[in-house]
Amino acid sequence: MTAPTINGTRxxxxxxxxxxxxxxxxxxxxxxFPSRNRLMREFRIGAxxxxxxxxxxxxxxAKQIEAEQLRTHRLARGAILPADPDTDTTDPDATDPDPLPAVPESAPPAAEPVEITPPEQAEQVTAAGHPDTPTPPAPSKPSRSAVAWPVVLLALPAFVAIWSGWVGLGGLTGFGIVHPLPGIADGFAINSAITLPIGVETYGAYALYVWLSGRLPGPARRFAKWSALGSLAVGALxxxxxxxxxxxxxxxxxxxxTTAVACLPVAVLGMGAALAHLVRTHD
Incomplete structure (x- = not known):
């Protein structure tokens, strides 16, 4: 049975x-402040x-604290706050049974208003009053990114040498002309040696990009680093x-x-699949 709330209704x-x-x-x-659990328990309400x-x-x-701070600020500046009529307990009709003679007193000097300088103006005054204060340096102009077209000129001769080397090594290790579509296109033939430069060198370049980009998760960059270095070393060997x-x-x-070269396509397939998985994992 639900307990009644604060005004007796359920x-x-x-x-x-x-x-x-x-x-x-x-x-x-x-x-x-009371805790949320206590409010839920006291008033039978949900979270x-x-x-x-x-x-x-x-x-x-927060509003009460702000009001107190505003009142303190006004007092500091010498502002006269109006008296609260609800808290004034002075009876105007009551007379003092034993009045004392009025003694002339000199009026106290009026408090000078305290001027509070905003933080922005205070920083400007400090900077103007102290010429030795270091000024923040002006923002530098954005630097232009380096052009990438010279890389193409560098890659062309390397591509020719690497391609011919891998194809030649493939021919010495049993790679050669194959018919990948027997019975479908018997005239279609391909030299399987081209799988070596395409697989090894392309994976090495991609893993190098993943490693040096710095925009991917740590496990992906670590795997790309060591696999890129290994791929480049295998290519050189x-x-x-x-x-x-x-x-x-x-x-x-x-x-x-021959054994090592024959295992390269399988190794490149495994490393490429692992790197693709790590690149898509953002945890």
Whole structure:
């Protein structure tokens, strides 16, 4: 059975009716506002209405503090506040049974109004009165970003050398002409050696971009860093191996070079899938 609320009814009460009762609650020493749980327990209300009621109490408290600060500010400036008629207990008809003779006293000097300078004007006065005060430096002009077209000129000769090296090494390790669509397009043929430069070098460039961009999660950048360095190192070793075998007149690479080169497409596929997953993970 639902307990009656503050005015005896079991229907929900508006915040305006609950606010006076909430102000009258007894609070422990050092506590300014009742807790949300106590408001819910005292007035049988839900959490949203308790939050609203607590916000009203805090807003009223803030207004009281602001009024006290304004009154103190006026007193400091020498302003005369009108007397509150509700708190004036002086009886104008009452007479003093034993009046004392009036003693002339010199009027105290009027308090000079205290002028409070806003913080913005205070900073200007300080800067003007003390010429040695350092002034903030003027904002620098945005620097122009470096052009990227020279990278294309640098990449063209590297692309030619890397492409020919990987294709040549692929030919020495068993890569060659294959028909990927037998029975569908028998005349379509492709040299499988091109998978080496496309896979290894493209992944190395992409992982290098992910690492140096600085706009992705930490795990993705760490994985991209080490995999990019590994991909570039493998690419360099592949070029060295091809040129050494070609200079020695070898027509078929040793088994251990063939094994390593044959595993590269699978390794590039695994690292590319892992990096793509880490790039899309923002946790």
């Amino acid at each position: 229907y929900p009460q508006p915040i305006e009716d609950l606010l006076p009762a909430a102000r009258a609650l007894d609070l422990p020493d050092g506590q300014t 949203p209405k308790a939050d609203d009621l607590l916000a009203r109490l805090k807003a009223d408290h 592949g070029q060295v191996a091809y040129h050494l075998l070609e200079a020695a007149g070898v027509t078929a690479a040793p088994w251990w070079i």
